[in-house]
Amino acid sequence: MPRRTSVRRNTVGLVAATALLAALCVASLAIGTQHVSLSTVWQALTTTVSGAGSATGDEWIVRDLRIPRTVLAVVVGVALGLSGTLIQGVGRNPLADTEVLGINAGAGLFIVTAIALLGLQGIWTYIWFGFAGALFSMLLVYLIGMAGRASATPVRVLLAGVAIGAVMDGLGFAVRLRYPRAFDNMRFWDAGALDGRPLEVAAAIGPFVALGAILCLVVSRSLNVTAVGDDLATSLGGNVVRTQVLSLVAVTLLAGAATAGAGPIGFVGLMVPHAVRRFTGPDWRWILAYAVVVAPAVLLAADIVGRKVIAPSELPAGIVTAFVGAPVLIWLIRRRAVGA
Template sequence: MSKTAGLVAALVLLVVVVLASIAIGARDIPLPAVLHPTDVTERLIIRDLRFPRTVVGLIVGIALGVSGALIQALTRNPLADPGILGVGPGAAFFVALAVGVFGIGSITGYLWFAFAGALVVTVVVYVIGAAGRRTADPVRLVLAGVALGAVLGGITAAMTLLDPVAFDAMRFWSAGTIADRGLAVVWPVLPFLAIGLILAAIAAAPLNAIALGDDAASALGAHVTRTRVVVVAAVTLLAGGATAIAGPIGFVGLMVPHVARWITGPDQRWILAYTTVLAPILLLTADVLGRVVMRPGEIPVGIVTAFVGAPVLIVLIRRTRVSGL
């Protein structure tokens, strides 16, 4: 099967998952009614709940997947996820501040705190990683991200352990969910995500050159430093935006790029294309399962993704001839 055919098949699968996400829930809607809703209640459910939720899932999935692919390509570390540059801990720290210090309790209130936290912390990580050099060495970048993330995580833990109200708010925020977000939460973040995706598309080809090593990349005409800055900016915008909308959803950004790489081989352009389609498939499938498993209750999608994705990842790494980074 050629790569293009595989991509088309994945796209078809994505359409199926999107339809399922609109149809399945506490009240199931038959497929014909999904396409042409006649019943008033069903129309309301689709318009106010299922459709926004599916759109949020699509957007968050794409953003997380692409940022994961970029960060793995940049650091060449299979343990690197989009949160590694401090996005996750930064967002969590600022949300804890919002709850604990400013007494904010709504998701729209958290939104900008989370996004600001992700941006500020990533910039600091980059400055530490690049300190005193022309360019940020990926290993130092990762260590700086982990170290700063640990510091912020510790302070967040201290704040929440001493404040039960903040603890309670944080444990629900940190599960990660795309339910009840609504399009109102998406619109303000969308431009940032769009810029992130454009930057990702620009960086794909030079990343292929950088995979050969910095010197070879320079000889091939790629701007190593500029590419790294572009990639870090894209990762921050995408992962920060996704975290602001849905809370920290792990594993999508970690797993999907690995799977995409095993399907396509090392070309970043193909990896990014596949990731863009596969990541929302994983996220929406997990979300649908989270609605079905404990009816009429729901499990937040951030909890289900690992249960859906982990078995796939383990089977793949045991069967295929996998390529490292």
């Protein structure tokens, strides 16, 4: 009976979170430097779906500017939420996140270098460098974290990630200063902004995010087994190596796609798992399911706040999430349970 009650509660909570995400999507289409009425939003959506007529005035703002921005926020939010949750689960590290561990920085460095040295422009040309950078930085962080005689601990991996991220951020800035063309192209991307991207960007990264989400679904059940430790998980019949390899591929796809699409946006994958775990409990299947809807809701909310906080200018969503996420990270580090 308690298990049935927990499943019912989690299901109701997931439906409520989905409704909140839908409401934030509508708000993202209506709120901005120029407010648009809900009737105009609906008219723009219907004409976009039907393909009838050309949009003018406020409808043009919704169709050509805010719909691509909102869709990109949802796709990137899903990628960030799942990648952060998966890293925390498979690595048994409550402080893990693609930004904290330097994975986003690695993807960003490879993308900036490809644009500067190879002259790549379209997302279909440099997204592959995002995957390579995410994989390279993730492997490097864990190799450094496991180096030496001491075993890899969450704190060692965290410190290695912070160090690698700082180095790669520095190299990325050096490339941008050396090649002004790359700096101009990456100016808004570098801050984690969602505006100014056509719908083709979300369409380009969407398949990779979907593939990463499928891999998360495949390993979700085994995450509950591997959470007890490698030795005990093996004795219980869990395939630890398979789970780790699939998780590595999933995080590479999710982090690389998110960084290529919107730039290095941090702390979403750190905050969301901790927030939903208080409601769902320790079952990683539920945590991953909630991350799919809660993470894009958080990113959309940050983007909406960024539009209004310094109006008529805008603050990139990546800066807003950093303002919120940095205190959360400090709070997590200071918790006695994490220290233990």
